Amino acid sequence: MTSTTTTPRSATGSVALRGVTKVYGQGENAVLALDGVSLDVAPGEFVCLVGASGCGKSTLLNLVAGLDRSSGGQIDLGDGVNPGLMFQEPALFPWLTVEANVEVPLKLRGLPRAERREKVAELLRTVHLAEFGRKRPHQLSGGMRQRVALARTLALDTPVLLMDEPFGALDAMTRDILHDELERIWSERRLTVLFVTHNVREAARLADRIILLSSRPGRIIYSTRVDVPRPRRIDSPEIANIAAEVTDRLRTEVGRHGQ
Ligand code: ADP
Numbered sequence: 001m002t003s004t005t006t007t008p009r010s011a012t013g014s015v016a017l018r019g020v021t022k023v024y025g026q027g028e029n030a031v032l033a034l035d036g037v038s039l040d041v042a043p044g045e046f047v048c049l050v051g052a053s054g055c056g057k058s059t060l061l062n063l064v065a066g067l068d069r070s071s072g073g074q075i076d077l078g079d080g081v082n083p084g085l086m087f088q089e090p091a092l093f094p095w096l097t098v099e100a101n102v103e104v105p106l107k108l109r110g111l112p113r114a115e116r117r118e119k120v121a122e123l124l125r126t127v128h129l130a131e132f133g134r135k136r137p138h139q140l141s142g143g144m145r146q147r148v149a150l151a152r153t154l155a156l157d158t159p160v161l162l163m164d165e166p167f168g169a170l171d172a173m174t175r176d177i178l179h180d181e182l183e184r185i186w187s188e189r190r191l192t193v194l195f196v197t198h199n200v201r202e203a204a205r206l207a208d209r210i211i212l213l214s215s216r217p218g219r220i221i222y223s224t225r226v227d228v229p230r231p232r233r234i235d236s237p238e239i240a241n242i243a244a245e246v247t248d249r250l251r252t253e254v255g256r257h258g259q
């Protein structure tokens with residue numbers, strides 16, 4: 001028998017963080033934004049990360065996205081996957097049509113023109129914007145622009161979606177509809193989603209698991225599974241109960257800082 005140890009290859013679609021820390025700045029001005037965060041997201045899991053403003057949610061997402069480097073610890077995306085990203089602002093190219101915006105990642109992936117066209121049409125159907133391909137972003141509502149951003153992210157064909165308060169700027173009704181859409185797309189495509197929000201109800205509505213981050217330093221202080229069957233309603237009593245539980249924890253945490 002040989003005694004070689006093999007590192008288990010992590011599954012496609014998984015996200016693993018081991019003791020991740022992030023310090024911004026140096027010396028007296030140093031801010032410990034994340035302190036030893038460890039987290040395993042399973043392929044196909046929907047995890048919501050909640051916490052008070054400034055607790056390090058975006059920092060964590062940016063590290064997983066590879067937009068910034070951690071100060072310590074390890075981040076492992078199964079099979080070296082490049083995750084898709086979505087932010088509160090859709091960041092579309094204003095001079096391009098909806099179709100052309102969604103086509104950008106397909107071009108970057110080097111797909112031939114005919115295939116790109118087919119794919120763009122399919123993606124626009126997926127987000128219910130089939131009729132709007134020729135419009136420009138300014139001709140669309142905020143909710144529609146986020147649908148375009150979602151279609152563009154899906155065009156990357158990646159199993160991992162990282163979303164930083166993607167519906168934070170939308171009205172409640174539009175957000176409700178987009179929750180339904182995202183849930184459908186997530187389950188159809190078996191995506192792994194790491195979703196940041198400060199809206200606890202939104203987290204309870206969407207998540208398989210809710211992770212609560214503390215503030216300064218950002219640490220995982222609480223985690224709970226949401227075993228409510230899908231599809232869910234944000235105004236159902238089950239979701240309200242879970243949201244209340246998480247809100248209590250969050251209040252205790254914020255109180256600890258005397259904010
Ligand atoms: P959240 O997304 O939860 O609101 P952030 O991740 O944006 O929190 O910020 C976490 C902490 O790190 C905050 O104290 C913030 O001021 C600090 N921070 C974030 N980005 C930077 C940066 N580029 N330089 C210095 N400090 C930063």
Ligand code: MG
Pocket residue numbers: 057058059164
């Ligand atoms: Mg943020």
